[in-house]
Amino acid sequence: MAATLEAEYAFDAEDLESRAKVVKFAVIQGNETEGAAQEHELASFEETMLPHMDAAHNLARWLLRNEEDAQDVVQEAYLRAFKSFSGFHGSNGRAWLLTIVRNTSYTLLKKNRAVDLTTTFDEEIHTAGHESVSPATILEHSENAELIKEAMDELPVQFREILVLRHLEGLSYKEIADIAQIPPGTVMSRLSRARAELKEYLAGRISKDK
């Protein structure tokens, strides 16, 4: 019964990946042992998810700001993803995996109390203060990768997260809303706020260096 339900759901979703999976599933049910079925599942999982390991590692590394933790989180996230892989019917494997990486990272952050995630922060845009830096000055300093990295690392985790998803992964607002678990309408204002904060930090650093 469960198999029938799953098959129907997958066909509803009308994407080729799920169809392929359902076909495999049916074959396995008929002919193979449980172990072989799991190996099949693993092969299908690896094919879908391993290509996104760079994205997973990059996000975890930015959220945790620590290489060892990032690697632990990626490993844990892949294990979690594999366990719930049967529930994945979409075609956007990267967004699905990044959601799990994000949640696993926050679990560790909370555990280490490295960040107070309960603090609600202001989504309003504050434009004061950062207009003094000209586009030319920012462009000039954008070559300084170390400065950009430092500035990003200084931001609260929610801002780092949204900047990485937008600028390093090039994800759409819809995908970002899904991964960061915020309403789609909030994505733009949060990005705006994150960029403003970054600009302010850069402006501060640039004028201090002068």
Add this chain to the structure above:
Amino acid sequence: MNCEEATKLMDGYLDGELDPMTSQKIEQHLRDCRKCEQAYEAHTALAHAISRGAPYYKAPAELRQRVQSSLRDAVGVGASRSGAARENHASLTSRWAKRRPVLPEIPWNWLALAAAIIFAAIIASSFLPRLRPPTSDQFLATQLIASHVRSLMADHLTDVASSDQHTVKPWLDTKLDFAAPVPDLSSQGFPLIGGRLDYLDNHSVAALVYQRRKHFINLFIWPTTSKDSKEQKMVEREGYHLVHWADGDFTYWAVSDVSVGDLQNFQQSFEQQVPPH
């Protein structure tokens, strides 16, 4: 639209996430309001600075192996029903209780080797981003691929759909301030599908669309500037191939998911019709 609204929507406009109507209103406002236009320029500069300056932390090879072997372990344990195996499974799932459960089963000399590799990887990963920040080329490659993917996704492959070079070329010439060559390559197995206007690296460019069997090739063309590289290049990223060349007048970037060989053939066919000078 007033300044306050424009400021509020500026990020959405910058990211191309607004509906066409609102985008047009902002565009109009930016043309009319010098202050907002400057703010928008600053914002664009910042967005580029982040994309270009922030390091992308690729997964080290050691992590790939570790993830794959932990997945293998998870499957192996699931198939067997022994108590010891279940215990091992539990330690895998609660990583916070016991880190790197894969290690104890490996002999110590392998452990030493693994430790050396991990150490080297950590050293390398902490130094590499500093030594090799993403170049403007990589940034351009990202834009090119994004544009290629978008053109296939949004049902907006061409602005002018025609296999006739004498239809596509005049159309492009009226839209751009340069006259891009539009050769007919159908006899070489690359029929022309059409042309499109695109916006890359802060200027308008011509995008020609050719077909290779079931695949599409986007050929981006713009007049060579001092910052464009003159040497030939081949880049592979995210399963896409990019081939770059330039002649006296124009810079070319071909982007597609066809094989490198096909893309090089395409370049050669193109250069036979449009000899470099």
